[in-house]
Amino acid sequence: MPNNAERTYIMVKPDGVQRGIVGEIIARFEKRGFKLVALKMVHATKEHLEKHYADLAQKPFFPGLIKYMASGPVVAMVWEGLDAVKTGRMMLGATNPLASAPGTIRGDYALAVGRNICHGSDSVESAEHEIKLWFPEGTIQHTLSSAEWVFE
Numbered sequence: 001m002p003n004n005a006e007r008t009y010i011m012v013k014p015d016g017v018q019r020g021i022v023g024e025i026i027a028r029f030e031k032r033g034f035k036l037v038a039l040k041m042v043h044a045t046k047e048h049l050e051k052h053y054a055d056l057a058q059k060p061f062f063p064g065l066i067k068y069m070a071s072g073p074v075v076a077m078v079w080e081g082l083d084a085v086k087t088g089r090m091m092l093g094a095t096n097p098l099a100s101a102p103g104t105i106r107g108d109y110a111l112a113v114g115r116n117i118c119h120g121s122d123s124v125e126s127a128e129h130e131i132k133l134w135f136p137e138g139t140i141q142h143t144l145s146s147a148e149w150v151f152e
């Protein structure tokens with residue numbers, strides 16, 4: 001049976017917020033058929049971002065990444081639906097906008113890897129971890145009336 005309730009953590013990074021691309025990103029996920037489960041604006045601390053990006057702590061770009069991510073508010077979201085993690089990553093495009101296909105968010109709106117507008121979980125396990133990290137208060141239960149028109 002397909003998992004129509006897979007969840008992914010999607011975040012509009014500070015550059016996406018400052019450039020006014022939040023609505024465009026939300027619209028793309030809504031129109032694709034995903035369900036918005038949680039959303040909030042957060043000006044994250046460096047300590048919080050170091051937990052989010054713990055896997056990258058040894059990378060040379062890590063200090064710059066943390067500084068950029070802490071430079072302004074982000075929009076933290078949880079989206080739910082069939083294959084939400086993989087489809088979400090496809091919709092974001094490749095990490096480096098140079099390799100992002102036109103039609104993807106980064107392929108349409110970004111030029112530089114260090115200013116690539118958005119984040120999306122790369123596996124179901126990291127999505128669960130990131131959702132707990134960004135939404136420790138939990139999420140609201142609700143059912144969309146469109147569900148039976150989106151899912152089999």
Ligand code: RTP
Binds near residue numbers: 065114
């Ligand atoms: P994200 O976690 O933000 O969705 O990105 P990702 O999985 O596609 O890429 P990852 O390798 O986890 O890198 C996380 C973020 O670090 C920045 N980065 N900068 N200057 C650089 O060479 C470089 N490489 C990566 C990007 O903002 C990337 O999204």
